[in-house]
Amino acid sequence: MQIKKFRGADMQEALQHVKRELGQDAIILSTRQVRGGGGTFGLFGKPMLEVTAARDAEENGGDAAGLLASLPNAFAKGRRVRGAGTESDLVKQILARNQIDTQSLLAPLQDEIQELKELLHHAGDVQRESVRESVSLSQIQSEISEMRQTLQSLSAQSAGLREAEYAENLVVLFQQLIFNGMEEKFARRLIEESMKNIPVGEMEDFAYVKIFLARMLMKILKVTGGIRTEPNRQTIAALIGPTGVGKTTTVAKLASEQMLKFRRKVGLITVDTFRIAAVEQLKVYAKIMGVPITVVGSKQELRRAIQEFAECDAIFVDTGGRSQRDGLQMSEIYRMFGGDDPIDVYLTMSVTTKDSDQSEITRRFGQIPLAGVMYTKLDESTTFGSMFNHSIRFKTPVAYLTTGQKVPEDIEVATKERLVDLLLNIVGN
Ligand SMILES: Nc1nc2c(ncn2[C@@H]2O[C@H](COP(=O)(O)OP(=O)(O)OP(=O)(O)O)[C@@H](O)[C@H]2O)c(=O)[nH]1
Ligand SMILES: [Mg+2]
Known part of the structure; x- marks a missing residue:
């Protein structure tokens, strides 16, 4: 599995770099705002977007990263992940490989935390040098705390996938919910409800499964329909x-x-x-x-x-x-x-x-x-x-x-x- 970081002025530019170097099947592990170009420790450059992306090292998609990487593609095309055997084989592979893969997913984040810790260590000197007043310890501390949360959430995702035997279309949707910032335990609950209630015969139909999930979400949500207006009432x-x-x-x-x-x-x-x-x-x-x-x-x-x-x-x-x-x-x-x-x-x-x-x-x-x-x-x-x-x-x-x-x-x-x-x-x- 190959994991790399890419920077761009915006998401589009960063993703172009990802695609060029890692190909269409790359998966995005994390994104964050960084200061790019110049300055002590690169802290004072203009803000840039840094994307951490991964790709399977083997051509045939034989390891966990390849398998995970194929999921968003299958999602985009609205069809099954192919070439991975039966559905239960696939789930087993995800579950087994996900355990090995957790470390490689976490490794770059741990590196980043280490880097941030070093920055924190040096930031005192930086401030003494009065290079720029805008560097604050709390900024860096808050970045470290965000990193920790990302680490925890990645571990939680892996744990979630190990625990439950989801149909592959549900695994894809679970990933999408998590990437979109839904709390892991809520996403898992939704996917488990879907697993229980979607008829076996429909589970292979991605569109059906997605609409089923959408309907459940619509039941959870509440909207007001705009501001309250009633006739003859201010x-x-x-x-x-x-x-x-x-x-x-x-x-x-x-x-x-x-x-x-x-x-x-x-x-x-x-x-x-x-x-x-x-x-x-x-x-x-x-x-x-x-x-x-x-x-x-x-x-x-x-x-x-x-x-x-x-x-x-x-x-x-x-x-x-x-x-x-x-x-x-x-x-x-x-x-x-x-x-x-x-x-x-x-x-x-x-x-x-x-x-x-x-x-x-x-x-x-x-x-x-x-x-x-x-x-x-x-x-x-x-x-x-x-x-x-x-x-x-x-x-x-x-x-x-x-x-x-x-x-x-x-x-x-x-x-x-x-x-x-x-x-x-x-x-x-
Ligand atoms: N991109 C974007 N900017 C918005 C949106 N709504 C407001 N802004 C911008 O956010 C900035 C702050 O907007 P304000 O309406 O002054 O915010 P406020 O909550 O009244 O601010 P305070 O009164 O200072 O608490 C302005 O530059 C707005 O143009 C939005 O939907 N999208
Ligand atoms: Mg205001």
Whole structure:
């Protein structure tokens, strides 16, 4: 088995290198952002994408890597893995070889951890030399911790595959769920349910198995169908969440949608008193759309502003980003939205946020009853498993998805079909 690292300015470029050197059957083991070119320890170059990929060393695909490598291909073409004997032979081979293979899969990651440890060791010197202030120990520590998680998850995957005897189409889908960031235990549960419920005669039909899995996922997911709107009832929706995830931009998109698509009268409120620039940002949008806007700093002011907007069909409340780790900031948010006021509070999160951080954010912000989640920056991510992990863990319905910076167009009402398509790429196959 051959394992190599490739770098590129983006995913496309890195994958071109992978294909050129390792061929079409290469499998991607991991990807990460690195600093490329120049600087002490290469830390200060421009950000690049590093892909770790593997290929079977033997031509005939005789070892575990070859077998694993053939799985994504079979998936892409929607057919069986060929030339590997009967289905149970194949499963046995995967199970047997996977044990040997775990070490070779983990080896490059262990090397990377070692490299990072060395960097950490040297970073003190680097800072003393004041080469650049941007190198922080915590950055490197967080990379090491991410590496550890990847290691754990790879071991878990191997363990998962050893434990259960999956049909080969299910092995392919299991891999896809994991590569997409679905938590291993959730993926395994889904695959085991599929194994139990798919009729034996259909198990060879990849399309059938994939659609079966898609249906199960659709049952798990909850969506709101947009913001809550009822005849003769004013809609009041507030967006809360961490800093910089796109709350203000999303409020502007939602307000435009209500005005332009549904011809509703809209009012804007911003609870963002300590950073003038952030207030200005929404004011600019309000001016362009020609809608009234009020800035509030307390719960009383918020209630008053809502009363003043009694004529509006929909009121959107923007809030300044809060760190879920800052107790003071969080208690401000709880005070503002924790009562029985008729406000639908939506947690706004970027899909680019790490899965474990999304959970912490939800636990902290979720002290306030949430009407739903708005996921932003789908255009900046390639894996969407975290939205499913979140849905399984917290059962909070998804309201909207945003797909870019453009106001008003880069937003869509979340549907189960779209979410499942993001995970399983149904339309693309
Ligand atoms: N790529 C991408 N960028 C987005 C999206 N939504 C918002 N942004 C960008 O993210 C950045 C931050 O957006 P804001 O709307 O200011 O974020 P915020 O949550 O209001 O930030 P704070 O108020 O500072 O907490 C801006 O550059 C937006 O253009 C999206 O769906 N995709
Ligand atoms: Mg904002």
